[in-house]
Amino acid sequence: xxxxxxxxxxxxxxxxxxxxxxxxxxxxxxxxxxxxxxxxxxxxxxxxxxxxxxxxxxxxxxxxxxxxxxxxxxxxxxxxxxxxxxxxxxxxxxxxxxxxxxxxxxxxxxxxxxxxxxxxxxxxxxxxxxxxxxxxxxxxxxxxxxxxxxxxxxxxxxxxxxxxxxxxxxxxxxxxxxxxxxxxxxxxxxxxxxxxxxxxxxxxxxxxxxxxxxxxxxxxxxxxxxxxxxxxxxxxxxxxxxxxxxxxxxxxxxxxxxxxxxxxxxxxxxxxxxxxxxxxxxxxxxxxxxxxxxxxxxxxxxxxxxxxxxxxxxxxxxxxxxxxxxxxxxxxxxxxxxxxxxxxxxxxxxxxxxxxxxxxxxxxxxx
Amino acid sequence: xxxxxxxxxxxxxxxxxxxxxxxxxxxxxxxxxxxxxxxxxxxxxxxxxxxxxxxxxxxxxxxxxxxxxxxxxxxxxxxxxxxxxxxxxxxxxxxxxxxxxxxxxxxxxxxxxxxxxxxxxxxxxxxxxxxxxxxxxxxxxxxxxxxxxxxxxxxxxxxxxxxxxxxxxxxxxxxxxxxxxxxxxxxxxxxxxxxxxxxxxxxxxxxxxxxxxxxxxxxxxxxxxxxxxxxxxxxxxxxxxxxxxxxxxxxxxxxxxxxxxxxxxxxxxxxxxxxxxxx
Numbered sequence: 162x163x164x165x166x167x168x169x170x171x172x173x174x175x176x177x178x179x180x181x182x183x184x185x186x187x188x189x190x191x192x193x194x195x196x197x198x199x200x201x202x203x204x205x206x207x208x209x210x211x212x213x214x215x216x217x218x219x220x221x222x223x224x225x226x227x228x229x230x231x232x233x234x235x236x237x238x239x240x241x242x243x244x245x246x247x248x249x250x251x252x253x254x255x256x257x258x259x260x261x262x263x264x265x266x267x268x269x270x271x272x273x274x275x276x277x278x279x280x281x282x283x284x285x286x287x288x289x290x291x292x293x294x295x296x297x298x299x300x301x302x303x304x305x306x307x308x309x310x311x312x313x314x315x316x317x318x319x320x321x322x323x324x325x326x327x328x329x330x331x332x333x334x335x336x337x338x339x340x341x342x343x344x345x346x347x348x349x350x351x352x353x354x355x356x357x358x359x360x361x362x363x364x365x366x367x368x369x370x371x372x373x374x375x376x377x378x379x380x381x382x383x384x385x386x387x388x389x390x391x392x393x394x395x396x397x398x399x400x401x402x403x404x405x406x407x408x409x410x411x412x413x414x415x416x417x418x419x420x421x422x423x424x425x426x427x428x429x430x431x432x433x434x435x436x437x438x439x440x441x442x443x444x445x446x447x448x449x450x451x452x453x454x455x456x457x458x459x460x461x462x463x464x465x466x467x468x469x470x471x472x473x474x475x476x477x478x479x480x481x482x483x484x485x486x487x488x489x490x491x492x493x494x495x496x497x498x499x500x501x502x503x504x505x506x507x508x509x510x511x512x513x514x515x516x517x518x519x520x521x522x523x524x525x526x527x528x
Numbered sequence: 529x530x531x532x533x534x535x536x537x538x539x540x541x542x543x544x545x546x547x548x549x550x551x552x553x554x555x556x557x558x559x560x561x562x563x564x565x566x567x568x569x570x571x572x573x574x575x576x577x578x579x580x581x582x583x584x585x586x587x588x589x590x591x592x593x594x595x596x597x598x599x600x601x602x603x604x605x606x607x608x609x610x611x612x613x614x615x616x617x618x619x620x621x622x623x624x625x626x627x628x629x630x631x632x633x634x635x636x637x638x639x640x641x642x643x644x645x646x647x648x649x650x651x652x653x654x655x656x657x658x659x660x661x662x663x664x665x666x667x668x669x670x671x672x673x674x675x676x677x678x679x680x681x682x683x684x685x686x687x688x689x690x691x692x693x694x695x696x697x698x699x700x701x702x703x704x705x706x707x708x709x710x711x712x713x714x715x716x717x718x719x720x721x722x723x724x725x726x727x728x729x730x731x732x733x734x735x736x737x738x739x740x741x742x743x744x745x746x747x748x749x750x751x752x753x754x755x756x757x758x759x760x761x762x763x764x765x766x767x768x769x770x771x772x773x774x775x776x777x778x779x780x781x782x783x784x785x786x787x788x789x790x791x792x793x794x795x796x797x798x799x800x801x802x803x804x805x806x807x
Contacts, residue, residue: 197644213702234708246703263708311707 163224163237163314163347164189164209170219172205172371179205180216181371187364188348192341194350196358197368203351204319206368210349211317212236223315234263239308243324245300247292247307253279257306264311278310279335281343282336298329303443305337309344318350322357327512334360355395359383367391384515389524392445392517398481401491402443404521409438416444416518420488427462427513433528434518442527445517448481451493454510462514470500470507484509563782566775567591574771590776599773602759603780608670609745609755610738613677616725617734620678621685622693626715628686629693630701639690646683654747661748668750676748677738684737685730692726693719728795732788739785758783 165187166315172180180202187193195203208214210221212233220227228236239260242262247256254275255262261271294301301321308316315421318337322330332454338361341348352358358365359379365377367390375382375391386392392400405423414431417423424444426434454465471490472483480495484507498505518528535543566574567590569583594600607683624642627633634641658667659678666672696719704718705711720727742757749758763770789796 211702211706213705232710233702233705234710236706238706240703240706242699242703244697244699246699247696248700248718248721250724259704260707263704263713307703307707317706 162364164191165315165349166220166222167206167210167346168220168222170206170209171217172202172209172214173217179371179515180209183219183371183373185366185373185376187347190347192338192348192350192363193366194352194358194362194364194395195366195368196352196355197374199353201368202371203353203368205371207317207319207349207351210315211238236315237313238315239311239313240319241301241304241308241321243320245292245304245324247300247303249292251291252288253284253290253292253295253303256292256303257288257310260307260311261262274310274312275306278306281309281340282306289323297325298333301325301329301333302336305340306318309340314346316348318348320352321350323352325355330357332389334420337361356397359395360404365395368395383527386517387526389445389519389526392519393525396447396449398448398492398494400445400447400517401486401489402445402519403487403489405442405444405487406436407437407440407442407518414438416442418444418487418489419464422487424464424466424511424513426516426518427464429462429514430516430518430528432522437527441521443519443521444487444517445519445526446486446491446511446513447515448492448494449517450512452510452512453495453499454508456508459510463510463512465511466511468507468509470503473500473503481508533783555676560782563778566771566777569772571772590772591780594773594776594780599759599777600780602754602756602777603784605670605753606739606756606781608679609673609753610735612670613674613681614731614734614739616674616678617681617685618731621682621730622689622720622723622727623715624682624686625693626719629690630698630731642683643687645715646680646684646687650680650741650743655742657744658747667748668752671752672748673745673753673755676744677734677741680744681734681737685734688730689723689726692723692730694774696722725795725798728792729798732792732796735788736785739781 165185167183167185170180170183171178183206195206197203205214211218212222212228212231216229221229223236223238248259251259257275257278258271261274275288276285277287282305284299284302284306287295287299287303292303292417295303304321321337322333325333334357350361362379364376365379365382367382368376369390373483375387382391383395386395389402393402404419406419407418410425410429413425413428414434414437415423415425459465466486468484468486470482470484474481477496478497480500481492482495482500484491484493517526519525520527565581565583566584568588569580570587570589573580573583628639661667661672666675700718700722701714704714709717740754740757745758746761747756756777760774760781761772763777784790
């Protein structure tokens with residue numbers, strides 16, 4: 162068991178500055194997910210923690226010990242790779258036992274630990290097979306088995322599910338979460354998939370261009386993004402951003418959309434926007450914050466909005482509809498049967514308490 | 529449409545192709561067949577007119593003579609020189625190739641420069657090497673030949689093995705490094721097993737090069753370490769050629785290669801095609 166502390170970490174590849182001054186502390190037993198778009202430096206950061214890359218500046222401490230000068234095998238970590246990294250010439254048993262053999266553990270211990278790990282992952286019946294005889298999901302289980310059998314202080318996952326199809330990915334995601342509950346080792350998990358990040362993480366570390374854009378609990382990042390980038394990255398479908406200008410309207414602030422129309426912001430938002438009249442903003446409303454207006458009085462901070470459903474995308478549980486707000490195409494997520502046909506007029510309620518206002522110049526959230 | 533018993537056009541074309549293939553095979557296999565037959569014939573049968581396709585009975589006296597006179601030592605010499613030099617070339621070359629493939633040693637151009645060494649015509653360097661060898665007392669010894677063949681085979685091994693190693697997924701090595709292996713262990717326990725087909729194919733080729741080399745062996749040996757090809761030339765005389773000995777010795781000299789290729793064919797085919805794309 163160990164905490165991880167990165168201080169002032171920089172990594173260059175030639176002229177490319179891949180990691181730009183990362184300070185990050187991950188608590189003992191925490192499940193941290195490094196997430197971000199391609200090229201944000203998340204994999205590089207993970208590989209640096211593993212010792213597969215040397216940082217150009219900064220320190221890495223695992224369990225209070227600075228490990229910059231330690232080789233990967235001396236760091237007592239286990240890592241699961243995207244392409245499974247199974248040895249094709251070894252059986253499943255030998256693949257799982259590989260790390261223990263490398264550390265010269267006695268045979269009896271290897272047998273019991275491999276058996277235990279295989280049991281935990283439900284691959285006990287596959288131990289005699291070769292990797293080529295396994296399906297993608299089974300291979301990934303073996304790869305995870307090889308990591309957990311080591312009882313390392315720190316687990317690193319480098320996009321372990323991205324080679325699996327959607328259904329298997331859901332299944333394995335659940336298993337990894339359960340695994341963390343069972344073995345409670347510190348885990349650092351890299352992914353570009355925000356659903357994986359949201360569902361697995363105790364803490365999401367969202368990276369952009371080699372820097373931490375924002376970190377925190379999944380729902381905190383989802384509900385209180387600090388920048389436009391965070392707001393856009395998390396959530397599916399993506400947040401709707403509508404260009405507008407703020408104006409003062411009787412002790413409140415209203416947003417006049419550039420594309421026509423306006424909306425009065427609730428008191429909860431107006432307070433933070435004192436003196437912001439005249440300012441250009443992006444009004445960010447998540448698709449989940451739309452609902453069908455029931456006809457009764459709206460709760461505080463909700464506004465009603467009459468519109469026409471353009472595209473309708475049912476998913477079974479929920480239905481996404483495309484509507485126009487302020488001249489912009491926006492997506493609203495409604496219940497499955499809220500809208501039946503294209504072109505249907507509909508009365509929506511928008512929860513503006515949870516809307517965000519973004520400065521389009523700096524990209525930071527102002528309210 | 530098929531009419532009566534006339535084979536379809538497709539069948540006829542196929543039959544022609546097989547016929548052509550069979551003719552070609554016969555054409556190319558005939559010298560090998562003839563070599564084997566001569567080695568079993570008596571002198572009378574060898575010079576018989578018209579030629580005898582099959583000897584009256586199989587007899588091994590031609591081989592017996594080679595063993596009795598000690599000529600077969602040349603085969604043993606070739607085995608040692610080719611075997612040892614291939615072994616060293618493979619070990620050293622694979623390590624160099626690993627360095628080139630994984631650490632980009634020497635930048636982008638070193639690999640090309642190394643393989644260009646292999647393209648030098650041997651005849652252009654054999655006499656300078658002879659002079660150097662005379663100076664260092666390396667002529668007519670195992671060490672001199674092993675050293676030379678190792679040096680000559682290294683570029684080839686490096687070039688081939690680099691291609692195979694580049695194809696090994698980096699993650700396999702990284703995973704092993706994290707799991708607790710040292711870099712040397714990784715090479716031994718991960719890279720070698722992964723490139724085994726390539727390793728076998730390359731070894732066969734290096735062995736064959738050393739086995740078949742004539743020019744270096746001719747210039748750099750006198751009496752002590754005569755190799756198989758050089759020994760063979762002793763049977764071509766100004767007055768007459770010892771066909772019986774030539775044939776028997778040639779058969780003996782072909783056998784090791786034949787055995788090696790047959791045993792390793794499974795790897796060879798895969799190894800050759802593995803390296804085909806990457807360079």
